[in-house]
Amino acid sequence: MRYIFAAALVALATPAIADPVNIRPDTASVTVQTEDGPAEISRIQDNANELSGEWARTSRPCPNFCIQPMTPAPGVTTIGEIELLEFLETGSATVIDSRVRPDYEGGTIPGAISMPYNEMSTRLGELGCEPDFEGFECPADVKPVALFCNGPWCGQSVASTDVV
Template identity: 60%
Template sequence: MIRLAALLALIAAPVLAEPVGIDADRMSVTVETPDGPIEIMREQDNEAVITGDFAKTSRACPPFCIQPMTPAEGVTTIGELELLDMLEDPDAVVIDSRTRDWFEGGTIPGAIHLPWDVITDRLGELDCEPDFEGWDCSEAPRVALFCNGPWCGQSPTAIRTMIGAGYPAEKISYYRGGMQVWRLLGLTVAAGR
């Protein structure tokens, strides 16, 4: 009878197998946010699945068309590990370029919110100075922009308008996976405020 009770307990328990790390060397990354430090790690439940809007695979195109791997010449496209490195770098800025409604539904911890449709008006927040031809962003930090994923045009549009306003393309990275892939990998999501 004891064996049967132990077997039933195992069946009812959440499926926790080997720990799910970020990579072979890191279980988590801690980033500083205005609300204090947040630990980013992957979901440890091996049965977890992506749900909601981010689980959708097909959306009307336009406007939800697959985005190019590189949104503009000189911009570097990065993955999750490179984005985590930027989140740990105090001299880099990670930007959630989505509209407020998407941002409030959850964001990458440590990201700041600069929506795609007003980002060029707010380049002063990235140490750019206004000049007669747009902005002088020679002292601006390295940035990484993201939006909802490979089908979302918000960050590619923001990147192109930033470059047009004077932000150096070589200081811009594009996290193409966005929130869809971030959630798919089970990485920590913070409240967007």
């Protein structure tokens, strides 16, 4: 009886092994080819991890931090994390960080290229688009573009769609 009791105490004192934190039930990570070589994207495996600092704030004054519409402009399709990871993994779309350069330099999604929203109108030629009278004409064979910025309150990607 003492042995069973001691084993129970050891079991209670040992932390439970946490379930893995996957991207999807069958996907723990995604490997993206970048200019610097392969980069692995995964979730933090600490189930008790919490955000802290500036990006953990849930409330900021509006404007400038108003929630943006899910469909920022006609013809623009909103995607989620899974679709963005598939674009990065397969290379089937150009992923653009539309934040200002200092934000990009502070850290970005591996495989994303920097094209700040305030430079977009002069840099669309880099994507194979040509200027025309109403903005830019992009040929059908140009890869789709996925823009991202600082989250649902950020208007930088929305501003970029006005150019395209």
